[in-house]
Amino acid sequence: xxxxxxxxxxxxxxxxxxxxxxxxxxxxxxxxxxxxxxxxxxxxxxxxxxxxxxxxxxxxxxxxxxxxxxxxxxxxxxxxxxxxxxx
Numbered sequence: 001x002x003x004x005x006x007x008x009x010x011x012x013x014x015x016x017x018x019x020x021x022x023x024x025x026x027x028x029x030x031x032x033x034x035x036x037x038x039x040x041x042x043x044x045x046x047x048x049x050x051x052x053x054x055x056x057x058x059x060x061x062x063x064x065x066x067x068x069x070x071x072x073x074x075x076x077x078x079x080x081x082x083x084x085x086x087x
Contacts, residue, residue, distance in 0.1 A: 059083045 024043040029036065034056040042048040047066040052059060061081040066074055 057085050 026041045026043055028039040030039075031037075036052075036054050038050075038052040040050045040052075048063070049065075050061060050063045052061045054060070059082070063079040063081075064076065065079075066076045069075055
């Protein structure tokens with residue numbers, strides 16, 4: 001499974017070392033009519049969690065990552081994505 005999007009050859013070249021690699025993911029899929037909900041987690045690193053929601057015309061996703069800082073504090077980052085079907 002690949003969740004990457006790159007534009008232009010310079011952006012893609014930095015990821016050439018990762019071609020062919022994979023990670024172990026846990027995925028739950030829920031469908032209702034044209035709607036779909038995917039809930040994924042990286043098994044080796046439970047701090048990575050991604051949810052996708054789509055209805056056939058739009059796709060939204062939220063990625064949540066957390067990491068422990070040396071100070072003991074937890075850093076949590078959220079990345080939200082949105083895409084629409086054009087055509």
